[in-house]
Amino acid sequence: MGASWRVHLQLLVLLLVAFWWDGFCEENAAVFIVTMKQPPAVHQNRGLERLNFKDSRISKGDSNVLNVRNKPRNNTKPLSYKSYLIRLQNSVLRRTLRGEHYIKLYSYHYLINGFAVLITPQQAEKLSRRKEITNITPDFSVRTATTHTPEFLGLPQGAWVRDGGPQSAGEGVVIGLIDTGIDPAHPSFADGFSTNRFSVPNHFSGICEVTRDFPSGSCNRKLVGARHFAASAITRGIFNASQDHASPIDCDGHGTHTASIAAGNNGVSVIVGGHHFGNASGMAPHAHIAVYKALYKSFGGFAADVVAAIDQAAEDSVDIISLSITPNRRPPGIATFFNPIDMALLSAVQAGIFVVQAAGNTGPAPKSMSSFSPWIFTVGASSHDRSYSNSLVLGNGVTIPGVGLAPGTTGDDMYTLVAATHALKNDTKANDMYVGECQDPTSLDPYYIKGNLLVCSYSIRFVLGLSSVKQALETAKNVSAVGVVFYLDPFVIGFQLNPTPMYIPGLIIPSSDDSKVFLSYYNSSLVRDDSSTRIVQFGAVARIIGGLKPNFSNIAPKVMYYSARGPDPEDASFANADILKPNVIAPGNSIWGAWSSLGLDSAEFLGESFAMVSGTSMAAPHVAGLAALIIQKYPDFTPSAIGSALSTTASVYDKQGNPIYAQHTYTNPDATQSPATPFDMGNGFVNATAALDPGLIFDSSYDDFFSFLCGINGSGPVVLNYTGSNCGPSTLNASDLNLPSLTIAVLNQTRVVTRTLKNVATDESYVVGFSSPYGVSLSVSPDQFFIGNGQKQSITFVFNATLNSSSASFGKVGFYGDKGHMVIIPVSVISKIMY
Ligand SMILES: *[C@@H]1O[C@H](CO)[C@@H](O)[C@H](O)[C@H]1NC(C)=O
Numbered sequence: 001m002g003a004s005w006r007v008h009l010q011l012l013v014l015l016l017v018a019f020w021w022d023g024f025c026e027e028n029a030a031v032f033i034v035t036m037k038q039p040p041a042v043h044q045n046r047g048l049e050r051l052n053f054k055d056s057r058i059s060k061g062d063s064n065v066l067n068v069r070n071k072p073r074n075n076t077k078p079l080s081y082k083s084y085l086i087r088l089q090n091s092v093l094r095r096t097l098r099g100e101h102y103i104k105l106y107s108y109h110y111l112i113n114g115f116a117v118l119i120t121p122q123q124a125e126k127l128s129r130r131k132e133i134t135n136i137t138p139d140f141s142v143r144t145a146t147t148h149t150p151e152f153l154g155l156p157q158g159a160w161v162r163d164g165g166p167q168s169a170g171e172g173v174v175i176g177l178i179d180t181g182i183d184p185a186h187p188s189f190a191d192g193f194s195t196n197r198f199s200v201p202n203h204f205s206g207i208c209e210v211t212r213d214f215p216s217g218s219c220n221r222k223l224v225g226a227r228h229f230a231a232s233a234i235t236r237g238i239f240n241a242s243q244d245h246a247s248p249i250d251c252d253g254h255g256t257h258t259a260s261i262a263a264g265n266n267g268v269s270v271i272v273g274g275h276h277f278g279n280a281s282g283m284a285p286h287a288h289i290a291v292y293k294a295l296y297k298s299f300g301g302f303a304a305d306v307v308a309a310i311d312q313a314a315e316d317s318v319d320i321i322s323l324s325i326t327p328n329r330r331p332p333g334i335a336t337f338f339n340p341i342d343m344a345l346l347s348a349v350q351a352g353i354f355v356v357q358a359a360g361n362t363g364p365a366p367k368s369m370s371s372f373s374p375w376i377f378t379v380g381a382s383s384h385d386r387s388y389s390n391s392l393v394l395g396n397g398v399t400i401p402g403v404g405l406a407p408g409t410t411g412d413d414m415y416t417l418v419a420a421t422h423a424l425k426n427d428t429k430a431n432d433m434y435v436g437e438c439q440d441p442t443s444l445d446p447y448y449i450k451g452n453l454l455v456c457s458y459s460i461r462f463v464l465g466l467s468s469v470k471q472a473l474e475t476a477k478n479v480s481a482v483g484v485v486f487y488l489d490p491f492v493i494g495f496q497l498n499p500t501p502m503y504i505p506g507l508i509i510p511s512s513d514d515s516k517v518f519l520s521y522y523n524s525s526l527v528r529d530d531s532s533t534r535i536v537q538f539g540a541v542a543r544i545i546g547g548l549k550p551n552f553s554n555i556a557p558k559v560m561y562y563s564a565r566g567p568d569p570e571d572a573s574f575a576n577a578d579i580l581k582p583n584v585i586a587p588g589n590s591i592w593g594a595w596s597s598l599g600l601d602s603a604e605f606l607g608e609s610f611a612m613v614s615g616t617s618m619a620a621p622h623v624a625g626l627a628a629l630i631i632q633k634y635p636d637f638t639p640s641a642i643g644s645a646l647s648t649t650a651s652v653y654d655k656q657g658n659p660i661y662a663q664h665t666y667t668n669p670d671a672t673q674s675p676a677t678p679f680d681m682g683n684g685f686v687n688a689t690a691a692l693d694p695g696l697i698f699d700s701s702y703d704d705f706f707s708f709l710c711g712i713n714g715s716g717p718v719v720l721n722y723t724g725s726n727c728g729p730s731t732l733n734a735s736d737l738n739l740p741s742l743t744i745a746v747l748n749q750t751r752v753v754t755r756t757l758k759n760v761a762t763d764e765s766y767v768v769g770f771s772s773p774y775g776v777s778l779s780v781s782p783d784q785f786f787i788g789n790g791q792k793q794s795i796t797f798v799f800n801a802t803l804n805s806s807s808a809s810f811g812k813v814g815f816y817g818d819k820g821h822m823v824i825i826p827v828s829v830i831s832k833i834m835y
Pocket residue numbers: 074075076077
């Protein structure tokens with residue numbers, strides 16, 4: 001979500017944790033995530049998976065299933081191993097903490113063998129001395145980081161046509177969302193909506209919890225799984241059952257929104273504030289949704305709950321995991337990659353699950369990235385080409401742009417502007433602090449306002465949800481104003497104002513500079529009584545040009561200022577990893593999506609069935625949906641191959657063919673924008689149509705990622721602690737991972753790296769073109785090659801530094817096939833040392 005999400009969580013988490021420390025805990029108990037030596041089920045069953053492979057392709061159930069992924073789908077075997085692991089876990093706890101008080105919250109067994117437990121630091125110390133225990137990490141907190149985007153991404157004419165239209169786009173694929181839950185009654189998740197009935201994904205083994213507010217029958221053939229995970233939050237004493245609901249129901253709005261972006265039904269009418277804004281569709285409208293609620297409106301979430309959700313999703317055999325959440329701090333330790341969430345996701349990748357994560361709303365500074373690991377597909381947020389721009393025409397001829405999904409005033413008539421603070425009843429004191437926010441009609445005198453435009457102050461209290469646009473509109477109606485103009489309170493800076501639905505003429509001035517221009521015109525037009533300084537006449541007039549119709553501009557996409565940036569931080573110090581982050585950008589700004597009927601996160605969309613919100617949270621599920629289309633077409637693709645297809649076909653140009661720009665500041669972001677680099681946008685803006693026909697693929701396996709982790713200086717013990725395996729002699733530098741990008745943080749004289757390409761299309765001849773980063777000479781060999789279907793080709797790149805420099809520079813390498821495939825990878829080199 002936008003900045004409002006961040007503000008909420010930080011404030012509330014601080015307040016509530018403080019409360020917990022005095023109230024609840026008598027012995028400093030805290031939640032720890034503990035991992036054990038024996039391999040988890042997913043590692044244990046690597047041999048079994050191959051055996052099960054053939055069986056699982058045979059679709060015994062519904063014959064409508066077009067694709068059964070050829071991955072291990074029958075978890076019957078791991079079950080006995082699962083109970084074996086749980087017995088081991090319980091036994092080590094019992095033997096180590098005999099007679100003491102502790103609470104085991106979760107058993108993890110599928111992706112990691114371990115558990116979450118509420119214990120004191122002394123107990124943690126005791127446990128850490130056991131030889132069966134390999135790692136103990138304190139639990140940590142995390143936060144959550146469309147009617148038109150399918151058209152903007154070219155889906156109706158492109159990818160959907162290739163996949164058989166929206167009626168079958170994503171067929172058979174299950175997308176697991178780790179989020180705030182879902183509103184199961186929303187038409188975006190109904191299974192009878194499309195004429196093409198939903199099949200039963202018979203590789204999926206998840207269940208739907210049944211609770212009072214998530215009754216039996218909530219799930220269907222589209223929404224196939226729904227559970228919630230809150231044990232860590234509950235033991236901390238900050239879970240409020242009446243607000244957070246111990247059930248998969250979404251009382252926030254965020255989870256319903258992200259699920260509909262990934263896989264909401266096609267053709268659901270978006271009606272908000274009484275206005276119709278077109279029809280909505282998810283990226284893969286015929287994919288299935290499985291919801292794992294681990295985030296809550298009032299406090300965010302905790303890693304122990306998130307890991308439990310990921311473990312369950314993998315055990316249930318989802319095909320894709322989408323996380324619109326990031327850690328609140330950079331993980332400590334020798335490398336950012338070694339944290340319980342990323343390590344659980346590595347196991348998920350090993351199980352064949354494609355993992356998408358929001359980059360974080362921590363931009364725009366360099367190294368602000370909140371998603372770290374090379375096995376995770378990280379998505380930044382861009383604008384898209386639709387805006388609902390309205391404007392205010394002042395009596396002095398100045399026009400001020402606004403945000404607000406609102407109608408305009410009628411015709412060319414001009415209306416008198418009256419500030420709430422100047423329209424008080426005689427008995428109201430002008431120093432009532434919040435009277436300017438128009439929240440209370442009883443203090444206002446309709447005599448001044450009737451038939452005029454009411455002027456209200458949009459303060460930080462709106463951002464925090466203490467005041468609302470809806471209430472101000474009620475006030476305006478009560479005092480018979482024709483409309484409302486909100487100017488930005490000088491204390492609100494750097495806040496992303498989302499368009500807000502209004503049912504009467506209205507406008508919010510989103511810029512503080514424009515707000516000053518507006519106020520100065522308003523003030524200078526007041527006529528005051530010379531002696532009493534009472535206002536005798538309101539001289540300022542204006543009209544509002546409405547913003548209900550979308551305005552399609554060509555300056556899109558653009559990297560939003562809040563989207564987190566590379567370089568990818570390797571550790572908590574200043575070291576950079578040889579890994580490109582983000583991987584791509586996707587639409588994340590002002591995105592229409594389904595909204596929960598209980599959704600409390602946005603006061604402006606309370607009670608609406610759709611909401612327009614912004615953030616990298618909205619960008620990640622776009623890519624999760626596109627990945628479902630790729631899986632539908634290429635069921636054999638590994639997670640790395642899916643990421644490669646999305647990366648090498650991404651575009652670095654906007655709709656007009658100019659470079660994509662990136663915003664670089666919170667305030668006046670458009671004034672400081674410059675062409676985006678790979679650290680702003682990764683490989684570029686996703687192109688779904690091209691990603692369905694990538695030509696060449698850069699693939700990596702679990703073993704490659706394992707060797708990469710072992711290549712980090714001093715990582716041996718941590719790798720053993722997390723994976724249960726010892727590092728062998730084979731290690732891999734990050735720059736040698738077979739990623740669809742070339743990233744070198746420190747080029748000390750010279751470096752040779754290789755990549756291996758695999759042809760997933762028909763036979764083709766390629767020529768290689770490249771541009772070197774400034775200060776680097778690059779050679780690529782071979783510079784042309786023929787490659788048959790299914791064949792591999794290795795490419796060697798030699799980098800030489802040609803000057804000393806510590807600033808990043810960028811280039812690219814393109815493989816151009818004679819059948820039209822274009823496979824483009826970015827080249828980034830930060831410091832160069834020549835000698
Ligand atoms: C899983 O495999 C077992 C035998 O290994 C079989 O009895 C069971 O029916 C299978 N379950 C599914 C859902 O295919």
